[in-house]
Amino acid sequence: MDFVPSNPELFVSGDADGLLYIWTMSQQPPSYSKHKLGGNAVKLVRSSPNRPLVAVAVDNILYIIDTSGTAIASSNTHSRSVGLSVAFFRV
Amino acid sequence: MLFFEFKYLNFPFFFFFLLRFLSLLQINGIAWSSDGSLIVASSENLVTIHTLDNLDVIYTDNSTIDVVSSCSFFPGDDTIVLLGIYQQISLWCFDKGTKTQLPNAHQKAVQSIAVSCKAKRIATTSNDYVAANFFF
Numbered sequence: 522m523d524f525v526p527s528n529p530e531l532f533v534s535g536d537a538d539g540l541l542y543i544w545t546m547s548q549q550p551p552s553y554s555k556h557k558l559g560g561n562a563v564k565l566v567r568s569s570p571n572r573p574l575v576a577v578a579v580d581n582i583l584y585i586i587d588t589s590g591t592a593i594a595s596s597n598t599h600s601r602s603v604g605l606s607v608a609f610f611r612v
Numbered sequence: 613m614l615f616f617e618f619k620y621l622n623f624p625f626f627f628f629f630l631l632r633f634l635s636l637l638q639i640n641g642i643a644w645s646s647d648g649s650l651i652v653a654s655s656e657n658l659v660t661i662h663t664l665d666n667l668d669v670i671y672t673d674n675s676t677i678d679v680v681s682s683c684s685f686f687p688g689d690d691t692i693v694l695l696g697i698y699q700q701i702s703l704w705c706f707d708k709g710t711k712t713q714l715p716n717a718h719q720k721a722v723q724s725i726a727v728s729c730k731a732k733r734i735a736t737t738s739n740d741y742v743a744a745n746f747f748f
Contacts, residue, residue, distance in 0.1 A: 564640070565639065567644060568644075570647070576642050581637040581638055582639075594667040596667035598660050599639055600637055
């Protein structure tokens with residue numbers, strides 16, 4: 522999870538089901554909106570230091586999300602770099 | 613003709629290799645530059661620098677022999693990326709293409725890196741149960 526520096530009342534978190542939660546702390550109890558991203562589990566969430574943007578890593582995909590939950594851009598560069606090799610082991 | 617017999621398939625090893633392959637793909641570190649214009653992302657065998665324009669990749673590095681387990685920008689210099697690897701922190705100056713190592717930072721893999729631009733400090737954690745603090 523991470524706070525959003527451009528809006529101190531917000532923080533973001535992710536879960537193992539691939540959902541991104543944007544929490545509003547100004548309300549009691551805190552409210553949230555949840556957004557489904559493509560992929561299995563939200564691995565990392567990092568807020569931009571000066572813009573209302575959040576970088577989210579889901580499996581091998583990097584997303585840029587604005588604080589309304591809209592995906593602005595995505596990149597799956599980390600999926601193309603690995604060559605697959607499988608070895609069978611005779612027992 | 614290719615014959616395939618399931619009895620030759622050792623399932624524990626097969627799933628080990630499958631999980632290992634999937635973990636290679638997983639992004640294990642992302643960080644913003646101090647001005648918010650760049651993002652660094654790392655997986656075990658690849659580090660990429662992205663701009664905010666459609667997340668275009670402007671620099672990549674897959675020359676690190678050790679497994680990369682975390683990344684961050686250097687405090688106060690957005691052209692240098694800190695990479696957490698086994699026992700060391702690697703400083704990658706991506707616009708010059710150079711790398712230097714900060715050896716003996718930990719006994720095991722560096723799992724996370726946090727930086728303070730104001731204090732010019734780097735904090736790291738590792739599988740060796742030690743949190744380290746470096747001042748530049």
